[in-house]
Amino acid sequence: MSKDVIIACDFNSKKDLFAFLDQFTEEKPFLKIGMELFYAEGPAIVKEIKARGHKIFLDLKLHDIPNTVKKAMAVLSNLDVDLCNVHAAGTISMMEAALEGLTRPDGTRPLLIAVTQLTSTSEERMQNDLLINRSLNEVVLHYAANTKIAGLDGVVCSPLEAGTVKEVCGKDFLTITPGVRFADGEAGDQVRITTPAKARELGSDYIVVGRPITQADNPVAAYRRCMNEFLGGETV
């Protein structure tokens, strides 16, 4: 898959989601559906969005024993999503089991990525609450390396970490990066942010953008601006 902008659809109902999507009459953006919408509306929401022609990143961040994750992934694979994820903290065996569950009998499967450390986890919390006495950066890179060993396709990380992740895991290892804001936009609760153009420069493969698009006065114009800045004016 080539570089793309993924819109984080953090809506809590189908009605709000479709009111947002109805504004896109020309493009079919790649969408991220999270726990809130999935738990509210169930798997049917995924099928409905697919029927409208969108690619889907189903962001459920699975983390359980390998056998449970394997079986859950087989269910998600049947939903025909394009991208899904697990927590790398579940260990290499859990990630291998996830990959196995996701792979269909014909050998095809959605892309699978892992969350390293959540961006809401500070180094202090990781060390004090989780008793992981290393630097956050070291842990992120170690978890990314584990993800690669397990055979997954990439990780969710900050755009600021994308370069070092690729140094450790190779240039084809995908980096999917939230925390993106326009230069003249509001940061909101995100702390370590970059612009779409900077994310491209730092090597992100996919940027995940929510509020700068979903809360914009003109979401379609904001999406086009984001695509244009991220792809360097190549396709828009």
Ligand code: C5P
């Ligand atoms: O609105 P905003 O652009 O901040 O949305 C970013 C999206 O990416 C949200 O859905 C958020 O949950 C998700 N995310 C994140 N940081 C991570 C992992 C996911 O912001 N480390």
